[in-house]
Amino acid sequence: MIIGFSRYGSGTSGPALDYLTGYLTNGEARDPKPEVVRGDTATVAKIIDALPFERRYSSGVLSFAVEDHVTTRDSGRHNESLRERSFAGLPSDRRSIVWIKHGDKGRTELHFVVPRVDLGNR
Numbered sequence: 062m063i064i065g066f067s068r069y070g071s072g073t074s075g076p077a078l079d080y081l082t083g084y085l086t087n088g089e090a091r092d093p094k095p096e097v098v099r100g101d102t103a104t105v106a107k108i109i110d111a112l113p114f115e116r117r118y119s120s121g122v123l124s125f126a127v128e129d130h131v132t133t134r135d136s137g138r139h140n141e142s143l144r145e146r147s148f149a150g151l152p153s154d155r156r157s158i159v160w161i162k163h164g165d166k167g168r169t170e171l172h173f174v175v176p177r178v179d180l181g182n183r
Contacts, residue, residue, distance in 0.1 A: 063122075064123055066120070066121040067120040069120065073117075074106040074110055074117075074118065075106070078106055081163075082102060086165075093164050097160070097162075098162045105118075105176060108178065112177070123171040124171075125171075127167055129169065143173070155181040156179070161173075
């Protein structure tokens with residue numbers, strides 16, 4: 062597994078979420094289509110778009126090798142593990158994150174987008 066973080070994170074949520082949930086990429090249809098596996102894209106977008114500062118969100122991916130054969134149970138375990146490490150000490154009701162699964166490259170990729178805000182401070 063490779064964990065990668067995107068350098069993007071400023072502006073509105075639209076470009077990131079549209080790309081990650083979109084059926085088309087570079088004019089080609091994704092097969093299978095992206096699947097939201099955890100979280101709510103509308104909620105995450107609303108939070109990101111309401112933030113008053115430049116760097117509004119962070120995003121990244123957990124990318125697995127073809128031979129890893131990641132199951133739904135495995136992906137949930139990996140999601141939870143990254144969340145616990147990334148938000149150490151921050152209760153789950155004070156954070157929001159959306160996970161989008163891609164399988165169009167022949168391997169599993171779990172993308173995430175998270176607003177850069179403690180929801181307890183809003």
